[in-house]
Amino acid sequence: MASWGTAAKTNFQKIERVQNQSLRILTGGMRSTPINYMEAVAGLEPLEDRKMKKTLTQYTKFQHLTSHPMHKLIASKPKKRLKRTNFTASALQIHKRLDLPDLKPDAPLQTSIDWPPWSQQSHPEIAKDIDGISTKRSMSKSLLRCVTQDMLKEKYPSDHWIRAFTDGSASEAIRDGGDGPNCPCGASRQDAQHILQDCPQLEEARRKYWPEPREMNQKLYGSALHLGITAQFISSLDLTI
Numbered sequence: 001m002a003s004w005g006t007a008a009k010t011n012f013q014k015i016e017r018v019q020n021q022s023l024r025i026l027t028g029g030m031r032s033t034p035i036n037y038m039e040a041v042a043g044l045e046p047l048e049d050r051k052m053k054k055t056l057t058q059y060t061k062f063q064h065l066t067s068h069p070m071h072k073l074i075a076s077k078p079k080k081r082l083k084r085t086n087f088t089a090s091a092l093q094i095h096k097r098l099d100l101p102d103l104k105p106d107a108p109l110q111t112s113i114d115w116p117p118w119s120q121q122s123h124p125e126i127a128k129d130i131d132g133i134s135t136k137r138s139m140s141k142s143l144l145r146c147v148t149q150d151m152l153k154e155k156y157p158s159d160h161w162i163r164a165f166t167d168g169s170a171s172e173a174i175r176d177g178g179d180g181p182n183c184p185c186g187a188s189r190q191d192a193q194h195i196l197q198d199c200p201q202l203e204e205a206r207r208k209y210w211p212e213p214r215e216m217n218q219k220l221y222g223s224a225l226h227l228g229i230t231a232q233f234i235s236s237l238d239l240t241i
């Protein structure tokens with residue numbers, strides 16, 4: 001609509017004629033029915049009013065959008081052309097005719113936010129507390145496990161959530177990882193270090209695969225041959241993980 005602001009009068013009248021014909025169809029008016037009556041009945045704004053409104057809105061936008069190419073253009077004095085009005089001239093003309101207050105911008109318009117909603121990434125929520133557990137040492141391991149499992153069951157039921165358990169606090173990636181299952185030997189954690197090196201109940205089984213004592217590093221990160229032995233050893237055990 002604002003782009004018609006500078007349309008030649010004859011062209012604008014052509015569009016007006018279409019709107020007036022539509023008004024007659026809409027309201028059942030006749031050729032003699034005054035147009036402003038039909039506009040009032042149909043609740044339709046006169047095209048001239050719309051043109052003025054849109055032109056003023058656009059003009060105000062250009063004034064506020066300091067980075068817009070039109071911003072500089074409208075600030076300079078409009079050139080006079082024969083029989084043609086340019087956008088700035090017609091905006092100023094309307095402004096004067098309606099006796100509006102000065103349109104000087106008081107602040108530049110912000111066109112967009114840095115992160116539009118569709119590119120905003122929501123960060124995962126990290127919950128570090130479990131209701132009922134103040135410190136890890138405040139209750140026994142089995143009670144800690146029960147309380148935690150109850151919380152998971154209630155808040156994150158496994159049919160709605162994908163659960164991934166990690167050995168978050170493992171030292172050197174092999175010891176004291178999370179709260180592993182208790183070992184039948186009585187040790188509190190059945191972690192990699194315990195199974196591969198320490199568990200007294202697995203001493204015999206280990207000796208079958210490693211007649212000589214072998215370092216943890218080799219068992220876990222050694223050559224393919226060493227890793228193969230580790231894998232065979234693990235699968236020979238009846239471990240429930």
Ligand SMILES: [Zn+2]
Pocket residue numbers: 183184185186187194198199200201
């Ligand atoms: Zn053990």
